Amino acid sequence: MTRTACSPPASTSSPPDRTHSLSGPRPAAKMYSVHNSSDPYIIRPGRPADVDRCAALNDAVHPYPGISEWTRDLFDGHPAVRPDDFLVAEPAGGGEIVATLVGIRQEWTFGGNRLPVVQVELVGTDHDHRGRRLVGRLFHELHARCAADGTALQVIEGIPYYYRRFGYEYALHIGGAPDVQAEAIRQPPPSSGVAARPVLRPATPADATALARVDRTVAGRDVLACARDERGWLHEISGHRHDSLVRRVVMVLLDDSGEVTGYLVHGRRLEPDGRLTVLAAVCADPGGWPRLTPAMSRHLAEAGAAAASADRPFTSLRLRLPATHPLARA
Ligand SMILES: CC(C)(COP(=O)(O)OP(=O)(O)OC[C@H]1O[C@@H](n2cnc3c(N)ncnc32)[C@H](O)[C@@H]1OP(=O)(O)O)[C@@H](O)C(=O)NCCC(=O)NCCS
Incomplete structure (x- = not known):
């Protein structure tokens, strides 16, 4: 549609x-x-x-x-x-x-x-x-x-x-980035030995304040913005009914010191055509994307595969993001 x-x-x-x-x-x-x-x-x-x-x-x-x-x-x-x-x-x-x-x-x-x-x-x-x-x-x-x-x-x-x-x-215009075929999702090579610091993890209600801060930061630099406040993030993370259409996966993105610097939001289920929808990918520090995007791509590839079934294979990522978004160019 x-x-x-x-x-x-x-x-x-x-x-x-x-x-x-x-x-x-x-x-x-x-x-x-x-x-x-x-x-x-x-x-x-x-x-x-x-x-x-x-x-x-x-x-x-x-x-x-x-x-x-x-x-x-x-x-x-x-x-x-x-x-x-x-x-x-x-x-x-x-x-x-x-x-x-x-x-x-x-x-x-x-x-x-x-x-x-x-x-x-x-x-x-x-x-x-x-x-x-x-x-x-x-x-x-x-x-x-x-x-x-x-x-x-x-x-x-x-x-x-x-x-x-x-x-x-x-x-x-909403979105605009082309779909990324499942087999074309670029993932980083397996890490070599030393355990790397995690770059993203599932959001918890305790992250709501930090996520609202990220939105305020981003709203301050975008001409048009719609920032969620803390209650909005709490609802997004833990307020939806289990089977609600709009209960999504919210991941927090972490900076080098483990602080919340952004978020990734995607669907829990695949669409009928096998696409996994990515609704938001936001980082307070634009310089953080090169470090974040490989791990985000890996996560999305795994999430798509996990949501797939025999009659609904994972086909692609549907990026509801601008075509210029770093994740669309990763
Ligand atoms: C779309 C919908 C809400 C219209 O309800 P309705 O009470 O019949 O609407 P109205 O009486 O005000 O308008 C009817 C007109 O809408 C048109 N219409 C209905 N569905 C349409 C569609 N999918 N695309 C284009 N026009 C549509 C009808 O052809 C009719 O046109 P006409 O006036 O030239 O004869 C109803 O068909 C519906 O519930 N559809 C399923 C749910 C849905 O698609 N909701 C919208 C999600 S964005």
Whole structure:
């Protein structure tokens, strides 16, 4: 699927998948339409009790394993999302939820300026209720909410061109590095005798502070950035449900003295075509890459092989990184 990042009415966009914790109270949602009695549907914010129905709907309409667990992550325990960040459509008589989406709050910086952003995810309509403009109505309410609370930018990845009908425009290229075939992954020769210092290891919750520091450092030098804070990293490392679609492998990268200097984030499972997705590879010290990339390549080759099965061999790395990223040139 082509990745598209869009924003209404127009502006910039960002790397996805980075959430920023909620900070401070949010204004109560107060812009929901008064229900017209001839309208067969009600559009309303999500409530905690909607979790099972939203999870079931998302599971039915999105063809990925771990969707319902991700929905549950977002309803309960996510640092940047509350149940009322979901919008749902239900028949006026109540009962089932027939369409939904969720807005994940993030804080980006653009040229050093704070930029509140909502990333839209999990857009779906039950098969029996499609073609009734429910998605347009959900977006209408989302945009009204964002206008009311001063969130100028909404972004979405997804069906190419589809979201233009709701005012979105292509704004940012995501990724762009070519895939690396599994057999072409360059790995360092086996070490000769002396045990080398480890260069990367699995992240633990104790690394959250250091990883937030890495993101702040990197955000300070990039024009457009989306830094995770400590709570965001804690959630990323240990907050997802076990089978959640977005529970990923987080590795910390270590400098010569064993301090955390960056991170590598990749999928836990292979995609249906056998690709292992690399979502982020960040180092606070750009001079550290030559030392780090051979070990990262070895790790990714091993992770891909470990995730493979007889009916799904490991084919390649899918690098959601810029083509100029050091890992793409390793
Ligand atoms: C895409 C989806 C959310 C649309 O829901 P919906 O409530 O029927 O949407 P609307 O009634 O507002 O719009 C229907 C229009 O969208 C179009 N549409 C639906 N799926 C589409 C797709 N994959 N690509 C392009 N257009 C699509 C329909 O053809 C229809 O077009 P028309 O107005 O010219 O007749 C729904 O089909 C769905 O849940 N699909 C599976 C999940 C999914 O792909 N979600 C989006 C992930 S980014």
